[in-house]
Structure formats: structure tokens, C-alpha cells
Amino acid sequence: MAIKNNGGVRLSDTRSERRHKIASNMSFAASEAYKLLRTNLMFSFSESGKCRIIGMTSSFRGEGKSLTSVNLAYTLAETQKKVLLIEGDMRLPTLSQRLRLNASPGLSNLLAGISTIEESIQQFVVETDDDADIIVDVLVSGDVPPNPSELLGSEHASGLLNLLRNNYDYIIFDLPPVTAVTDALVVSKMVDGMVVVVRNNHAVRGALAETIRQLKLVDAHILGFVFNGATESGSGYYKGKYYKGNYYKK
Ligand SMILES: Nc1ncnc2c1ncn2[C@@H]1O[C@H](COP(=O)(O)OP(=O)(O)OP(=O)(O)O)[C@@H](O)[C@H]1O
Ligand SMILES: [Mg+2]
Structure with missing residues (x-):
């Protein structure tokens, strides 16, 4: 089977077994909100042409x-x-199941030196109406390790990110919550900026304040906040820098 190279890490033929097609069912409103988020992020960095890790x-x-x-x-x-x-998030991984990808090898295997980048990166492909598939490379968390914080904070991890930087325009790093474990704080030092997701009717003011305090304590660059689950009518939330979430389903 021919493989479309999206210009990321070099693809091998085996990659075809590690890509999964899903259909986008994002609503118009959600899609517009994500475009606004994209634009805001793109303008959050002064220097262009450099990979951004978020x-x-x-x-x-x-x-x-x-x-x-x-x-x-x-x-x-x-x-x-x-x-x-x-x-x-090596403690409670969800992406492989949601995107119908293999659960391993992934980040933990890569950081433990038991798999290569080539073996570990998969793809999810979204079919569009005009036949131009949208491809995202994915590195799932991999086998659950006994020491996630240690692995994430290792020199190997920062070395890996620096290596991956050469192949991408953007790297999105989905991390655990700040109040649960230190992993996000550990990784915040290796990324260009952090985005804090705040869910409507879920977040608690004190916990959010503590999250921001902790991130500031480690000198994390907080890029902004995503307000997830805003209602589209009435509340007035659904504007400006607030974003409503949605999900791709098969
Ligand atoms: N705006 C939304 N509308 C509907 N469902 C949502 C919305 N946001 C999140 N969900 C659902 O809530 C659940 C939790 O979302 P998600 O897994 O993205 O959260 P998370 O912050 O990554 O959680 P965790 O900390 O456990 O990794 C999922 O089932 C997701 O589909
Ligand atoms: Mg999650």
C-alpha cells in the first residue's frame, strides 16, 4: 500500500499498519472555536518557522x-x-483506544530505550470531503511504566523532544492534571508553553488558582486557557478566548 508522507518523521512501509482513519464529526461551532484557538496559538510565538511544543x-x-x-x-x-x-499521560492512557491505534510501543517504550522513534510513531488520518486526508502523527503513552515522572523528567526525554522538533511544526503534549501528579510541572520546563484546560461546571476556582501557582513556581510559560464545554447560547462564554470542545468519533 502506498503511504502518503506528511513530512513528519520518515515513514516506513510498516507505518501503514499503524495508521487509523477516522471521520470528523465536529460541529461547525466547535470547528470555528478550534480555529480561533489555533490562530491565537500561532500568534503567541514571535519567531516563526520554528517548531513549537505546547x-x-x-x-x-x-x-x-x-x-x-x-x-x-x-x-x-x-x-x-x-x-x-x-x-x-502514562498513568491513565486513553488515546490509543480513542484513536484506534496500537497501545504500544509508545513514549514510555521510547524513553526506556526499548523501541525506536520509527517503531513508536503512529498516525491518525481524518478523511475530508475533498479527498485531501488530514494526517496527524501520534506517539501514544505506551506500556504503563512504574516511574512516569522519572521518565518524563529524564535527559532522554528532553533529548527526544529536541530531536522531534526537527521534524514538526507543532508538537502537542497531552499531560496529566497538575493537582494529581508532578508530571505536567516536570515537562513544563521542556515545552515552549502550557495551555490549561478548564471545564465548565467541573473546574474549581481554588484548584485552578493552585494550578496556576504551581506552574508559575516552576517558571512555566502559561500561554492561556481553554474553556471547555461552554454553552453556545445565553451564558456569553462562547466568544473571544473561550473554546468549546468536541471529539472525533469513528
Ligand atoms: N466539551 C465536551 N463535550 C462533551 N464531552 C466532553 C467534553 N469535554 C470532555 N468530554 C468528555 O469527557 C471525558 C473526559 O475528557 P478527556 O479525556 O478529554 O479529559 P482529560 O482532561 O484528558 O482527562 P484525564 O485527566 O483523565 O486524562 C471524555 O469522555 C470526553 O469525551
Ligand atoms: Mg487525558
Whole structure:
């Protein structure tokens, strides 16, 4: 089978077994919100032509980090950008199941030195009406390791990110929540900026304040916030820098 190279890490024939096609069912409103998020992110960095690594976190679990990460990665790839989505949540991985990809090898295997980049990167492909498939490279979290924080904070991890930088325009790093574990804080030092997802009727003011405090303590560059789950009518939330989430389903 012929493989379309999206210009990311070099593809081998085996990659064809590790890509999964899904159909986009994003609503118009959600799609517009993600485009606004994309534009805001693109303008958040002064220097162009350089790969940007964006960490996604939140205060609590279930605020929509993974959902936002997938949709953001897809929306960036729509503009012909080369995008890699990394699942940095090694404790409760979800991406392989959601995107129908292999659960391993992934980031943990790569960081432990038991798989190569080539073996570990998969793709999800979204079919569009005009036959121009949108392709996002994905590095799922891999086998659950006993020491996620250690692996994520290792020199190997920063070396890997620097290597991957050469192949992508954007790397979206889906991380665990700040109040649960230190992983996001550890990784925040290696990325260009952090986006904090705040879910409507889920987030708690005190916890969000604590999340911001913790990120500032480690000198993380907070790029902004994604307000997930806003209602489209009445509340007035659905404008400006607030974004509503959606998800791609098969
Ligand atoms: N705006 C939304 N509308 C509908 N469902 C949503 C929305 N945001 C999130 N969800 C759903 O809520 C659940 C949690 O979302 P998601 O997995 O993206 O959160 P998360 O922050 O990555 O969670 P975790 O911290 O456990 O990794 C998922 O089932 C997702 O589909
Ligand atoms: Mg998640």
C-alpha cells in the first residue's frame, strides 16, 4: 500500500499498519472555536518557522485535555502543518483506544530505550470531503511504566523532544492534571508553553488558582486557557478566548 508522507518523521512501509482513519464529526461551532484557538496559538510565538511544543494540562482529571489536544492537533494539521501529538499521560492512557491505534510501543517504550522513534510513531488520518486526508502523527503513552515522572523528567526525554522538533511544526503534549501528579510541572520546563484546560461546571476556582501557582513556581510559560464545554447560547462564554470542545468519533 502506498503511504502518503506528511513530512513528519520518515515513514516506513510498516507505518501503514499503524495508521487509523477516522471521520470528523465536529460541529461547525466547535470547528470555528478550534480555529480561533489555533490562530491565537500561532500568534503567541514571535519567531516563526520554528517548531513549537505546547503542553496541555488542567487542574483535575476529565477536564478535556485529551479531547482538546486531539482536536487542536487536527486543526493545526488542517493548515498543512506537520503535527505530532504526544500522549504524556502514562498513568491513565486513553488515546490509543480513542484513536484506534496500537497501545504500544509508545513514549514510555521510547524513553526506556526499548523501541525506536520509527517503531513508536503512529498516525491518525481524518478523511475530508475533498479527498485531501488530514494526517496527524501520534506517539501514544505506551506500556504503563512504574516511574512516569522519572521518565518524563529524564535527559532522554528532553533529548527526544529536541530531536522531534526537527521534524514538526507543532508538537502537542497531552499531560496529566497538575493537582494529581508532578508530571505536567516536570515537562513544563521542556515545552515552549502550557495551555490549561478548564471545564465548565467541573473546574474549581481554588484548584485552578493552585494550578496556576504551581506552574508559575516552576517558571512555566502559561500561554492561556481553554474553556471547555461552554454553552453556545445565553451564558456569553462562547466568544473571544473561550473554546468549546468536541471529539472525533469513528
Ligand atoms: N466539551 C465536551 N463535550 C462533551 N464531552 C466532553 C467534553 N469535554 C470532555 N468530554 C468528555 O469527557 C471525558 C473526559 O475528557 P478527556 O479525556 O478529554 O479529559 P482529560 O482532561 O484528558 O482527562 P484525564 O485527566 O483523565 O486524562 C471524555 O469522555 C470526553 O469525551
Ligand atoms: Mg487525558
